[in-house]
Amino acid sequence: MSKKVSIKDIAKLxxxxxxxxxxxxxxxxxxxKEISKKxxxxxxxxxxxxxxxxxxxRTGVSKVIGLVVENIGGPFFGEMSKVIxxxxxxxxxxxxxxxxxxxxxxxKEAIRMLxxxxxxxxIITPFKGLEEEVLKLIDQGKPVxxxxxxxxxxxxxxxLVDNYNxxxxxxxxxxxxxxxxxGFVTSDLDLIQLDERLSGYKSALxxxxxxxxxxxxxxxxxxxxKSEGLKQIKTFINTHPEMDAIxxxxxxxxxMGIICVKELGLHIPQDLAxxxxxxxxxxxxxxxxxxxxxxxxxxxxxxxxxxxLSQMKGxxxxxxATKLQIASNLIERGSTVAKNES
DNA sequence: ATCTGATAAATGACGTGGAC
DNA sequence: GTCCACGTCATTTATCAGAT
Numbered sequence: 601m602s603k604k605v606s607i608k609d610i611a612k613l614x615x616x617x618x619x620x621x622x623x624x625x626x627x628x629x630x631x632x633k634e635i636s637k638k639x640x641x642x643x644x645x646x647x648x649x650x651x652x653x654x655x656x657x658r659t660g661v662s663k664v665i666g667l668v669v670e671n672i673g674g675p676f677f678g679e680m681s682k683v684i685x686x687x688x689x690x691x692x693x694x695x696x697x698x699x700x701x702x703x704x705x706x707x708k709e710a711i712r713m714l715x716x717x718x719x720x721x722x723i724i725t726p727f728k729g730l731e732e733e734v735l736k737l738i739d740q741g742k743p744v745x746x747x748x749x750x751x752x753x754x755x756x757x758x759x760l761v762d763n764y765n766x767x768x769x770x771x772x773x774x775x776x777x778x779x780x781x782x783g784f785v786t787s788d789l790d791l792i793q794l795d796e797r798l799s800g801y802k803s804a805l806x807x808x809x810x811x812x813x814x815x816x817x818x819x820x821x822x823x824x825x826k827s828e829g830l831k832q833i834k835t836f837i838n839t840h841p842e843m844d845a846i847x848x849x850x851x852x853x854x855x856m857g858i859i860c861v862k863e864l865g866l867h868i869p870q871d872l873a874x875x876x877x878x879x880x881x882x883x884x885x886x887x888x889x890x891x892x893x894x895x896x897x898x899x900x901x902x903x904x905x906x907x908x909l910s911q912m913k914g915x916x917x918x919x920x921a922t923k924l925q926i927a928s929n930l931i932e933r934g935s936t937v938a939k940n941e942s
Numbered sequence: 943a944t945c946t947g948a949t950a951a952a953t954g955a956c957g958t959g960g961a962c
Numbered sequence: 963g964t965c966c967a968c969g970t971c972a973t974t975t976a977t978c979a980g981a982t
Binding site for chain 1: 970971972973974
Binding site: 617618632658 | 945946947948949950951953954955
């Protein structure tokens with residue numbers, strides 16, 4: 601087994617000092633051409649690769665970004681992570697991924713682990729209960745950007761979709777199509793994103809003179825297993841035959857909604873008009889096409905990583921938080937065709 | 943006095959070995 | 963059982979010898 605080579609080995613082989621090798625490899629100092637060439641040749645010959653950990657130890661810069669999301673396996677976060685990774689790589693950064701499942705202890709643990717790894721910056725999907733840890737990071741001067749959420753009242757950079765207006769627009773789409781009894785299926789998670797989606801729903805009803813019916817708002821417990829979740833959604837749909845439209849506030853809820861509708865033998869949009877948050881492939885394929893609120897995933901990710909990179913370069917003044925809420929795109933398909941046309 | 947080419951030593955966090 | 967020096971590894975500062 602060949603042991604890993606360090607600059608020490610190169611120094612020994614070329615009868616120079618460690619310092620000289622380091623200078624040659626990094627183009628610094630004043631080193632003669634002959635010695636430089638000898639060192640570079642030797643380095644190549646023995647397959648030298650810099651030890652990133654040692655560099656980080658010395659410089660305090662790890663060139664690693666910590667990415668904390670709800671679930672790296674989900675379509676939204678998966679797509680977002682791809683963009684972030686690609687952009688980070690252009691600047692020489694690598695990513696460590698963590699999933700929290702929106703659980704406070706997992707979130708804290710993820711941040712603790714990343715801190716131990718001395719990551720240079722953090723991109724975090726925040727939720728209630730993580731305020732203290734995130735503020736601690738900022739206190740230590742670590743760049744932090746929040747994505748897909750934020751902490752109300754705290755001055756921290758964040759990028760997310762405009763949840764309120766996204767749902768407002770979607771519900772208005774139902775109403776313009778003649779639908780009045782609009783169901784709203786969300787999660788019981790205490791997330792600001794979901795709060796704002798609910799606010800958008802309520803505002804749309806109010807501004808159209810429709811009385812809000814609390815019975816048509818259903819909060820599915822987050823930690824249920826899938827079959828139990830499906831059962832509860834089916835029950836919700838069945839117990840409200842007057843409901844003529846339904847909106848799901850996340851992609852996994854939307855997919856579950858499709859399954860329920862199929863299993864109940866309902867027709868979209870004749871029996872039930874349908875909109876889901878997040879445009880997943882299945883929504884474009886499932887007949888007659890499901891109208892979706894398409895999040896600007898690319899932009900959220902791009903802005904998020906750009907803001908973080910500029911903070912890490914120090915080119916952004918301290919305590920100048922950048923806060924962005926980006927408009928979504930309502931993709932209208934067959935599931936929201938107007939009543940009299942269907 | 944000034945410039946070149948090179949180096950020793952300090953630095954960073956922390957587990958380990960040896961001394962007491 | 964406590965404690966400090968040491969090894970890990972690459973970078974950087976301060977510095978030195980020798981040449982101009």
